[in-house]
Amino acid sequence: MAGVLAGSLGVGLIGVAASPAAAADSASARLSGATSVGTGSRTTLHAIGTVSGNPASFKKFTLQYQSSAGWKSVSTKTARKSGQIEWTVTIGGNSNWRVVLAVTSAHKTLSPNHYVKAVSNGNAVVKAAARQAGKMYKFGAAGPNNFDCSGLTQYVYKQFGKSLPHSATQQTKYGRAVSKSAKLPGDLILFGSGSYYSHAAIYAGGSYMWDASTTGQPVAKRKIWSNTYVVRRLV
DSSP: OOOOOOOOOOOEEESSOOOHHHHHSOEEEEEEOOSEEETTOEEEEEEEEEETTEEOTTOEEEEEEEETTEEEEEEEEEOOTTSEEEEEEEOOSSEEEEEEEEEETTEEEEOOOEEEEEEOOHHHHHHHHHTTTTOBBOTTOBSSSOBOHHHHHHHHHHTTTOOOOSOHHHHTTSSEEEOGGGOOTTOEEEEEETTEEEEEEEEEETTEEEEOOSTTOBSEEEEOOOSOEEEEEOO
16 A cells, blocks of 8 residues: 555535435545654554434444555544544555544545555664664675675664565665765665666765675675665655
8 A cells, every 4th residue: 555644523424315214324434544654654544424413333444545546445443432543554655544434325525535644764764774784794684683685774764664675776766766976864875787787775855874795794784885786765
């Protein structure tokens, strides 16, 4: 899921013309939660509903997020007696969320959109890399006790909801390209050119990076030793 939570609250009706009985059941749904969340972090979205002024006890709520192809359903849950329900989701980027409250099979109400802005977690990525300091290099290792270069970057970014292949060359295809002059702490840097990249690291700021360099060396903060690299932003 490529999303994020947030938002504003409100009421709206969707679906088919309601029967007189259904029309009498005025209903509302609201959504609340964080409005700014670190990319790759988890947060909880809270929904509450009422029917005819009473809690929407044991009614079905469907959580949806807005994708480029339209609204997509995540899951449906039954509210507690209080008319409340929660979902915990991973924030992958800016997005809108809403819930659909099923009053009856023919009468549904949806909340207004709940928007969450995803903010850069670059400094948190650097701290996550720094926590691996001292662990020894081992070819083919991806943690938690040993790492090679792309194993370290794979391990660290996974903590922020980003899945990377265990290959420096393949990691160049993830995230978005950033110029060297615009790189920020927490960006992925990959050394090489063309179709082959031999080393992966996490930019630490200044002229430094965190990496698992070579046999006999621990994970450490080191100077960037070459200008032949590309930058990818994942968070």
